[in-house]
Each structure stands twice: as structure tokens, then as C-alpha cells.
Amino acid sequence: MADQSVFRITKELSELQKNSDLSLAVACRDIDVRNVKAMIIGPHETPYEFGFFEFSFKFGKDYPRKSPTVTAITTNGGRCRFNPNIYANGRVCLSILGTWRGERGEEWSAAQGLESILISIQSLMSANPYENEPGFEDANEAQDKKCQKDYVQKIRHETLRISVIQRLEEYLGVQPDGSVSTPVPNQEDYDLDMDVMDDDSSAPFEPFRDLCKRRxxxxxxxxxxxxxxxxxxxxxxxxxxxxxxxxxxxxxxxxFNYTELERRLRNIKKALDAETEGWAAEGLAAKTKDNTVAVNLQRQFEQVVQSFKDADIPHNIELEDGNPFVWNITYFGKPMTNLDGGLFRIKMCFSTRFPEEQPRVKFETRLFHHRISPDGTPCYFAPPTRREDAKSHIQAIIEALEEETPAYDPRTLVHPEAFKLFWGSAEDRRMYNRRLRRSVQQSIEDC
Structure with missing residues (x-):
């Protein structure tokens, strides 16, 4: 029975890690698949929007006959209740977990699993989470509407402060006053992780560090x-x-102190940009030592250049100062599209910890595009099974640029103005196309 349980958990983890869902992520230490960490990224158009909410899952030997134990980790040290059903002490109240009374048919069954639990939790993160409180429908209408508005306001504030800002400051060693120190593990996370660490580990398990930085x-x-x-x-x-x-x-x-939150957000952005720039110097040092990652990236670079020549692909790739950790890409706009005639410079930076840390990419040539942020960061999805393949990243960037009829996906909202125009009215789309073409023309004039 125990072996069947492990097999089921492993299968579910593998399936979740292979899919391209941009709002869910799961991970565990190799030594113990029964202790899983999960990340839910808050849904668009809710007060939880793009927040990073972490949960721990503990699976018993009787899984899937019985549901796992789920604990919310993002609680500001037990001081913040993010939802009527997600308590400050980490308790998650859901009928399928047996932690809340539900209607007949809403209880746990072996047909459910890790993904269905995550989706159920995610559904709690609604535009009006006050409605999750039992008895909501019987509340006084006038007072109730005021409470709903007040609740949404403070969840939006604390989503930014706790789930985004505090988390990134800890990862980067950025203090609330803007000063930078050596990053230290979050003690709350460390305590929660102690029961899932192997004897040789001295650090907490933080599988979503790189994901949160890139997002x-x-x-x-x-x-x-x-x-x-x-x-x-x-x-x-x-x-x-x-x-x-x-x-x-x-x-x-x-x-409330949104002025302070804005200052801290800007400091985090500066620290992330500085970290990315620092990868170049780290890379050169690694190259001189024939570091394994340096050798691998050099080989991959040569293979990509050759494959582009063989396939007669016009885009050009060069190393910056011979550094295999910094690739400069020149992308030529696809003929017969809105990108036709454009010439765009793209910088791809690799960490010496690649592929654990994924590459960071920036368009150095401005391009008004719904999948490129105002500062040039592209939103693209490299295949999860090919994270170590640099060529797959380049291909994914090009696919994101050239996709003509993408499916609507608010999780790709990286340029609010362009996104709104692209998915707006017919006139909005025409405005989007005009601004895109204008930026393409500007790229030619700047060459």
C-alpha cells in the first residue's frame, strides 16, 4: 500500500511539473515525496493578483484513500489571515480536506489529488473573498457591502507587502530601507522545513526562489x-x-502605506537588475576555471549558431566579450507580419547555477508588444522538460513574439497597456497594431 501511495504522489507531481500552468508550481526533495511544497500565483482581477502563496502538503501512507494535510505557509509568521478559509495559523478549510463541513458529494475521494486541491484553494482567491464566509448571504446588505470593499482593500495591500515584497526582499537580501545584505533564509520557512530535510542539509528548501524572481x-x-x-x-x-x-x-x-510599498517594489527591481548584471562577471570567472556550466553553455552556443546556419534562420547570435554566460541575439521581424522589417537586439543572461536558475532575457530594442514588459522582459514558456536547453528558450521567445492568434491568458499580462489594447475592442486592436508597427519602424531607424 505504501509503495502504491508513493507511486501515485510521484505521478501527480510529474504531471503537474510537465504542464504549462503558469499559476501552479509544485516541488519536493528527492528523499521524501510525501512532503511537498506548492505555489499558487494569485488570479488576475482579484486582490490576490500575482501574489506568491505557498503551501505545504503532507501525504500519509493511506493516500489517496485519505486526503493530505495542507498548511498555508504565507501567513506573515502566523499574523495574517488571507481568506475566511485560510487561517493565520495555516489551516486551510476545505470540505475535500475534511477541514470544513460540505454538502454531500463534496467530501474527499480517491479520484481527487494534488492538482484538484490546488485548484480548490485557488478558487478561494476570488474577486470578492468576503463571500467565502459562512452566513454571508444573511448579512446586512449595507454593512456587508462596506465590509466587502474594506476586505478587498486590505488583502490587496497585504498580498503586495507579504506575499511579494517580503518574499523577494528575503531572496535578494534587500532590507525594507533599501540597503542590501547577504540573503538569509526566512526562519518561519526554516522551521516548517525541518521535518522534510535530510540529515546533510543545513538550509531550508526554497524551490520557488528563481520562479518568483522571474515572475x-x-x-x-x-x-x-x-x-x-x-x-x-x-x-x-x-x-x-x-x-x-x-x-x-x-x-x-x-x-495602509502604499507609498512605502512602491518604494520597496522599486528597490527590488533595482536589486534584480543588479543581480542579473552580476551574472556576467561570475560567468567570466567560471569560464577561466573551465566550470562545467561554462563549458556546457559554450558548447550549446556553438550548436545553436550552427543549427541556425543549417536551417538558414536569419537571426544572429553572438557572445558578449566571449562570455558564454551572455548571449546577444539579433532578431529579424518575420516577413508578412506586423514585425516585418524590424531589427531587435535581445540579451540573454545565464547564471553560473543554470539551469536551477533560468536565463533572464531582455529586449534592448524597445518593442510595443503584449508579451514584452515595458522594460523589455519577455513573457515566454520554455518547455518544462527542456529547461537546460538554451535553444528551446530562444525558440519559445520567438514563438511568443510571432504568435498571431494566441488564446486569451491573463497570466501573460506583463505589459498592462499593450495587453488591454490587444484584447480590447476592434478599435483597440487597431491601435495596438499601429503602436506595434511604429515601434518596429523605430527599431529600423535606430540601427
């Missing part, structure tokens, strides 16, 4: 837009309103 670069302008919206609705120093269902030790308390 922060994707969603940076959306975070700033959330700050702008917050400033329009509340004043700095205004105290959070306590909800009727919040108890003394199970609440979300604090004060």
Missing part, C-alpha cells in the same frame, strides 16, 4: 498598477478594518 519581472508593472489603484482608494496611515469573522488571533491587522 516578479513579468508582473512588476501590474504591481505598480495595484499600488496606484490602492492610493486612489485609501490614505497612507489608515488602519485596516477588522472583519466580523476575524478573531483576536486569526485576523489581518495593520495600516
Amino acid at each position: 516578479f519581472l513579468w508582473y512588476y508593472d501590474s504591481y505598480l498598477a495595484a499600488v496606484k489603484k490602492g492610493k486612489e482608494e485609501v490614505k497612507d496611515g489608515q488602519v485596516f478594518t477588522r472583519m466580523p469573522f476575524e478573531g483576536s488571533s486569526n485576523t489581518m491587522e495593520g495600516k
Whole structure:
């Protein structure tokens, strides 16, 4: 039975890691698949938008006959209740977990699994999470509407402050005052991880560090837009309103200070840019030592250059100063498309910890495109099974650029203005195409 349980968990993990869902991620240490960490990225058009919410899953030997134990980790050290059903102590109340009463047929069954639990938790992160509170439908209408608005406002603020800003500051060693120190593990995460670490490990398990850094670069302008919206609705120093269902030790308390959050967001962006720039120097040092990653990237570079020649692909790739960790790509716009005639310079930077840390890419030539952020960071999806293949990253970037009829996906919202025009009315789309063509023309004039 125990072997069947491990097989089932391993299969579910593998399936989730192979899919291209941009809002869910799972990981575990190789020594123990029964202890899993999961990340849910907050849904678009909710107060949780693009926040990083982490959960721990503990699977018993009787899984899947019985559900796993699920604990919310993103709670600001047990001080923040992010939802009527997600408590400050980490308790997640769901009928399928047996932690909340539900209607007949809503209880756990062996047909459910890790993904269905994550989707159920994600569904709690709605545009109006106040509705998750039992008895909501019987609440006083006038008072209830005010509570809903107040609740959304403080969740939006704390999503930014706790799930995004605090997390990235810890990863980067950025202090709230903007100073930078050596990154230290979050003690709360360290304590939660102690029961899943092997005897030789002295550090907490942080599988989503690189993912959060890259997604922060994707969603940076959306975070700033959330700050702008917050400033329009509340004043700095205004105290959070306590909800009727919040108890003394199970609440979300604090004060609004969007001015401070904006300053900290900008400091994180600077630190991430500096970290990326630092990879070049680290790479040159690794090259002189014939580091394994340096040798691998040099070989991959030569193979990609040759494959482009063999396939008569016009794009050009060169190493910056002979550094295999910095690739300069010249992309020529695809004929007969809005990109036709464009000439774009793209820089791809690799870490000496590649592929654990994925490459960071930036368009140095400005391009108004719904899949490229205002600072030039492209939103693309390299195949999860080929993370170590540099060529697959280049191909994925080009595919994202040239895709003419993409499916609507708010998780790719990296350029708010371009995204809104691209998915807006017919007139909006025409405006989008005009601005795209204008940036293409400008790329030619700048050459």
C-alpha cells in the first residue's frame, strides 16, 4: 500500500511539473515525496493578483484513500489571515480536506489529488473573498457591502507587502530601507522545513526562489498598477478594518502605506537588475576555471549558431566579450507580419547555477508588444522538460513574439497597456497594431 501511495504522489507531481500552468508550481526533495511544497500565483482581477502563496502538503501512507494535510505557509509568521478559509495559523478549510463541513458529494475521494486541491484553494482567491464566509448571504446588505470593499482593500495591500515584497526582499537580501545584505533564509520557512530535510542539509528548501524572481519581472508593472489603484482608494496611515469573522488571533491587522510599498517594489527591481548584471562577471570567472556550466553553455552556443546556419534562420547570435554566460541575439521581424522589417537586439543572461536558475532575457530594442514588459522582459514558456536547453528558450521567445492568434491568458499580462489594447475592442486592436508597427519602424531607424 505504501509503495502504491508513493507511486501515485510521484505521478501527480510529474504531471503537474510537465504542464504549462503558469499559476501552479509544485516541488519536493528527492528523499521524501510525501512532503511537498506548492505555489499558487494569485488570479488576475482579484486582490490576490500575482501574489506568491505557498503551501505545504503532507501525504500519509493511506493516500489517496485519505486526503493530505495542507498548511498555508504565507501567513506573515502566523499574523495574517488571507481568506475566511485560510487561517493565520495555516489551516486551510476545505470540505475535500475534511477541514470544513460540505454538502454531500463534496467530501474527499480517491479520484481527487494534488492538482484538484490546488485548484480548490485557488478558487478561494476570488474577486470578492468576503463571500467565502459562512452566513454571508444573511448579512446586512449595507454593512456587508462596506465590509466587502474594506476586505478587498486590505488583502490587496497585504498580498503586495507579504506575499511579494517580503518574499523577494528575503531572496535578494534587500532590507525594507533599501540597503542590501547577504540573503538569509526566512526562519518561519526554516522551521516548517525541518521535518522534510535530510540529515546533510543545513538550509531550508526554497524551490520557488528563481520562479518568483522571474515572475516578479513579468508582473512588476501590474504591481505598480495595484499600488496606484490602492492610493486612489485609501490614505497612507489608515488602519485596516477588522472583519466580523476575524478573531483576536486569526485576523489581518495593520495600516495602509502604499507609498512605502512602491518604494520597496522599486528597490527590488533595482536589486534584480543588479543581480542579473552580476551574472556576467561570475560567468567570466567560471569560464577561466573551465566550470562545467561554462563549458556546457559554450558548447550549446556553438550548436545553436550552427543549427541556425543549417536551417538558414536569419537571426544572429553572438557572445558578449566571449562570455558564454551572455548571449546577444539579433532578431529579424518575420516577413508578412506586423514585425516585418524590424531589427531587435535581445540579451540573454545565464547564471553560473543554470539551469536551477533560468536565463533572464531582455529586449534592448524597445518593442510595443503584449508579451514584452515595458522594460523589455519577455513573457515566454520554455518547455518544462527542456529547461537546460538554451535553444528551446530562444525558440519559445520567438514563438511568443510571432504568435498571431494566441488564446486569451491573463497570466501573460506583463505589459498592462499593450495587453488591454490587444484584447480590447476592434478599435483597440487597431491601435495596438499601429503602436506595434511604429515601434518596429523605430527599431529600423535606430540601427
